[in-house]
Amino acid sequence: MKSTLVITTVGIFALNSKGSIIERKFFSKDPKKAADRYRQLRKGEIVPELSQLLKELQKNNYDELLIEDRILASKISKIKDFNCKEFNESSVIQKFREKLDVTTVKLGRFSDRQDFQDFTSKVTLAIAEEAITSETQKKDLHAIQAIRTLDDLDKTLNLFSGRVREWYGLHFPELEKLVDKHETYARLVSDLGDRENYKIDKLESEGIPEQKVKLISEKAENSIGYSANSSDLETLQSLSKNTIQLFKLRNATEEFLEELMKKIAPNLTAILGPLMSARIISIAGSLERLAMMPSSTLQVLGAEKALFRSLKTGSRPPKHGIIFQHQALHTAPKWQRGKIARVLASKLSIAARIDSFGGEFIGDQLVEYIEKRILEIQKKYPSAPKVKKRYGRSRGSRT
Amino acid sequence: MVEVEVHEHDIFPNVFLVKTRGQEKLATRNMVPGTSVYGEELVQHNDIEYRIWDPYRSKLAAAIKKGLHELPIKQGERILYLGAASGTTVSHVSDIAGNTGEVYAVEFSQRSMRDLIEKVCRNRSNVRPILADARVPAEYRLLVRIVDSVYSDVAQPNQANLFSDNADVYLKEKGRAIIVIKSRSIDVTQRPTDIFKKEIKILENCGFHVSEVIRLEPFDKDHAMITLGR
Ligand SMILES: C[S@@+](CC[C@H](N)C(=O)[O-])C[C@H]1O[C@@H](n2cnc3c(N)ncnc32)[C@H](O)[C@@H]1O
Numbered sequence: 001m002k003s004t005l006v007i008t009t010v011g012i013f014a015l016n017s018k019g020s021i022i023e024r025k026f027f028s029k030d031p032k033k034a035a036d037r038y039r040q041l042r043k044g045e046i047v048p049e050l051s052q053l054l055k056e057l058q059k060n061n062y063d064e065l066l067i068e069d070r071i072l073a074s075k076i077s078k079i080k081d082f083n084c085k086e087f088n089e090s091s092v093i094q095k096f097r098e099k100l101d102v103t104t105v106k107l108g109r110f111s112d113r114q115d116f117q118d119f120t121s122k123v124t125l126a127i128a129e130e131a132i133t134s135e136t137q138k139k140d141l142h143a144i145q146a147i148r149t150l151d152d153l154d155k156t157l158n159l160f161s162g163r164v165r166e167w168y169g170l171h172f173p174e175l176e177k178l179v180d181k182h183e184t185y186a187r188l189v190s191d192l193g194d195r196e197n198y199k200i201d202k203l204e205s206e207g208i209p210e211q212k213v214k215l216i217s218e219k220a221e222n223s224i225g226y227s228a229n230s231s232d233l234e235t236l237q238s239l240s241k242n243t244i245q246l247f248k249l250r251n252a253t254e255e256f257l258e259e260l261m262k263k264i265a266p267n268l269t270a271i272l273g274p275l276m277s278a279r280i281i282s283i284a285g286s287l288e289r290l291a292m293m294p295s296s297t298l299q300v301l302g303a304e305k306a307l308f309r310s311l312k313t314g315s316r317p318p319k320h321g322i323i324f325q326h327q328a329l330h331t332a333p334k335w336q337r338g339k340i341a342r343v344l345a346s347k348l349s350i351a352a353r354i355d356s357f358g359g360e361f362i363g364d365q366l367v368e369y370i371e372k373r374i375l376e377i378q379k380k381y382p383s384a385p386k387v388k389k390r391y392g393r394s395r396g397s398r399t
Numbered sequence: 400m401v402e403v404e405v406h407e408h409d410i411f412p413n414v415f416l417v418k419t420r421g422q423e424k425l426a427t428r429n430m431v432p433g434t435s436v437y438g439e440e441l442v443q444h445n446d447i448e449y450r451i452w453d454p455y456r457s458k459l460a461a462a463i464k465k466g467l468h469e470l471p472i473k474q475g476e477r478i479l480y481l482g483a484a485s486g487t488t489v490s491h492v493s494d495i496a497g498n499t500g501e502v503y504a505v506e507f508s509q510r511s512m513r514d515l516i517e518k519v520c521r522n523r524s525n526v527r528p529i530l531a532d533a534r535v536p537a538e539y540r541l542l543v544r545i546v547d548s549v550y551s552d553v554a555q556p557n558q559a560n561l562f563s564d565n566a567d568v569y570l571k572e573k574g575r576a577i578i579v580i581k582s583r584s585i586d587v588t589q590r591p592t593d594i595f596k597k598e599i600k601i602l603e604n605c606g607f608h609v610s611e612v613i614r615l616e617p618f619d620k621d622h623a624m625i626t627l628g629r
Contacts, residue, residue: 007541038541068540098545117501121524124542128516128528132509266507358510360484364556 003062005053006093007041007069008100009034009123010109010116012053014062019092023056025049026109031119035126044071054079068093139264140287146257147278153250157182160243164189167236171195171228174219178212183247190240193233195220267351270363271344271370272326280322280348291349291356298352299323299345323348328374335384336377343373405444411470413495414463417442417449425452425460427494431522436490450494454618457488458552458579461618468611469626471548471575475499479546479569481533481562482506482553485514486526492550493519493526502526503543505533534561536568545571552579559598563605566629575628576607582614582623595623602627 003022006013011026027034027049040047046054050072057065058081066087067073076084087093096103101116110116161182168185169176172195179185188206192198198220203213254275261274265287268277283302284290290298302322310317320341324330332340347366354362401419405426408414417426419442426442426449433448435441440451454461463470472478474497483489483504493502504519504526506512512530520528531538533553546569551562562578570576580598599609607627614623 009541094545118524121501121527124527124529125516125520127542128512128520128530131530132513132516358508358513360508360511360554362554368556 001060001062002064002066003057004087004092005065005067006096007038007067008097009038009120009127010100010104012049013096014053014057014065015092015096019096021103022060022062023053024107025053029119031122031126034119034123035130038123038127039130041069041072044069044075046072046075054082058082139260140281143257143260143264143278144282144286146253146260147275147282150250150253150257150275153246153253157243157246157250160239160246161186164236164240164243167239169225171225171233172198172220172223173225174223175216178216178219183244184208186240186243186247190237190244193237194228194230195223195225265352265355266361267355267363267366268348270361270367271348271351272323276322276325283322287352287356291352293349293352295342295345295349298349299341320345328370332374332378333384336381339377339381340374343370343377403442403444405442405447405449408463410468411463411495413474413497414452414470415449417444417451425454425463426450427452427491430494430497430525434522436518437485437487450491452491457491458615458619458622458624459488459491459550459577461615462577462613462624464618465613465615467613467624467626469575470495471577471626472496472550473500473547476547477501477503477544479503479543479549479565480505481549481551481565483511483515483528484508484552485511486519488550488552489515489526490519490523493523496525498525500525501544503529503539503546505529505531505539507532533565536565540568543569545569546574547571548574549576550578551576554579554581559601559605563602563607566605566607570629573628575626577624577626578602579622579624581621595625599625 002017004015006015009027011024013021014023016022027037037047037049041050054076063081063083065076065082065084067076067084068087070086073084073086076082101110101113104110104116105112110119164186165176165182168189175185175188175195179188188198191206192202198217200213200217203216204210208216257278258274261269261277265277265281268280271277272280280298280301281287281290284293293301300318300321303318303320309315319338320329323341323344324337326344329337329340329344347370351363351366354360404418406416406418408416413428415426415428417424429441429448429450433441435450437456439453439456442449442451452460454464472492472495474495476496477500478492478496480489480492480502483506486504489502489504493500496502502525504515506515506528507530509530512528515526516528520526527542529539529542533551534557549562549566549570551558551565553561555561558578558580562576566574566576580595582594595612599612602609602625606629608629609625609627612623612625
């Protein structure tokens with residue numbers, strides 16, 4: 001039978017198709033504890049109240065469940081006997097929520113409507129309090145670790161993917177040119193192994209695009225590679241499998257970082273995107289240190305080598321460091337870059353300060369301003385300036 | 400003793416006019432007597448304490464001063480307040496809504512939220528702080544009930560859409576709303592009236608009727624306030 005699960009700040013309710021309660025589990029009457037439950041559920045944890053409720057439902061043959069949360073839906077589906085789907089059409093839920101005060105008073109949980117209001121108000125306050133303390137505690141250090149992990153993973157993945165390709169190339173050299181994506185390549189090796197297994201249906205179920213399926217299977221049949229027996233391939237397949245796991249870890253890390261950056265540095269992220277923002281914080285050492293930097297330092301952050309070189313040899317100082325990776329900069333013609341870099345750095349510096357000191361979000365405005373200034377620069381300096389003396393070189397002889 | 404005279408506002412219950420030393424000022428009845436939220440003046444009259452409501456500090460007060468005709472915020476009602484900041488205006492909205500009302504105060508800056516909690520929510524149980532991004536209304540669906548009105552002051556370029564997305568989820572059928580819109584854009588070449596028109600157009604396309612547009616000069620040069628409903 002079907003049931004809809006509704007999570008509220010007072011507890012979890014299971015409703016039948018008519019919207020009446022079949023089971024319920026209240027959270028603690030301590031607002032702090034109820035707030036904890038809310039937070040755990042939002043993270044997709046199956047809290048004790050939920051698992052008790054599920055047991056009751058199981059006993060009564062409710063096996064098809066609907067819930068408003070994607071993560072919880074997939075977690076519940078993993079439990080034997082349940083099929084749980086995410087549910088967005090919320091009219092049943094909404095009606096139920098609107099009557100929650102009356103309902104819970106009737107159930108004897110609260111003495112009257114005011115009692116209900118007082119409790120839910122305290123829970124909401126506790127949720128917000130928890131959110132500001134947990135979010136402000138040195139989260140930038142986590143972002144720094146995450147971006148470094150991401151870089152490590154990318155290096156490792158390149159190394160392993162290259163190894164997988166080279167090794168498997170002994171057996172099926174033609175595949176190298178046919179599959180560009182490292183992840184897909186590793187998956188084929190891990191799932192299919194011997195090139196004899198590259199049949200149309202198998203390739204299709206690996207999600208290879210139609211046009212390629214035929215080509216790959218033909219090449220597999222006529223491959224010039226050495227034949228291999230299963231023991232030859234075992235270790236290689238295991239390497240491929242682990243490489244795929246690392247790809248998954250990489251993607252999860254990136255997702256984590258994106259979420260985190262939006263929270264801890266929304267303004268910086270609006271301008272640079274999550275990854276580059278994390279990288280620039282990583283180079284500065286912390287968000288606070290980034291915020292303290294003058295924008296001229298920020299502009300060349302990440303170009304320390306070039307900066308030292310210029311100090312030592314008198315070559316031209318760098319105009320931009322890591323911010324060069326910003327789309328607007330590296331697509332700009334050379335003579336505009338210094339000017340654009342200056343605009344970018346000055347707004348980044350404002351963004352970093354607001355983020356560090358917890359001010360409001362003005363990211364959209366900053367982006368708008370930057371775009372406008374870039375347009376002006378493009379209009380004002382449409383072509384390369386007349387050749388100037390490259391003073392840097394000649395001065396170099398002095399040192 | 401200074402002479403103090405207090406009248407309720409002609410059309411807005413729970414909004415007061417306090418006259419001292421020949422000056423008439425807006426005020427609300429202090430829900431937490433003895434505490435001032437952001438340094439505003441407290442005035443006693445017949446055993447009731449009022450908080451002076453400064454139109455230079457709060458755009459809603461400015462709009463009332465400039466002759467707003469309709470105040471969607473009423474005693475005992477539920478209000479969704481987007482862009483609560485540290486609670487200057489929220490605190491007066493809380494006074495007006497009273498103990499039986501509920502103000503859902505959404506703000507995504509942590510610093511502002513901290514102030515909001517400390518200065519406003521700790522002693523006003525009718526204000527519920529929600530740390531969330533108002534661009535994603537679903538984020539707080541477990542915390543907010545259907546509301547009688549929405550007050551939106553997020554100071555974002557996409558504010559019309561942000562408001563409408565929230566209204567779709569939380570505003571009751573015949574609900575009313577107030578939005579603060581920027582009259583001066585970063586783009587100085589655009590005239591204020593053009594900017595209003597653009598915003599109003601977006602709102603109308605989302606199915607709203609704008610009933611008034613109030614410029615806030617001289618209290619605030621950058622913004623205007625509009626009231627609307629479905
Ligand atoms: C102009 S202030 C509001 C002032 C407040 N209404 C008052 O009168 O006291 C705008 C606020 O909206 C917040 N804000 C901007 N975008 C937001 C978003 N997407 N979600 C939540 N809050 C936002 C900002 O952090 C800022 O505190």
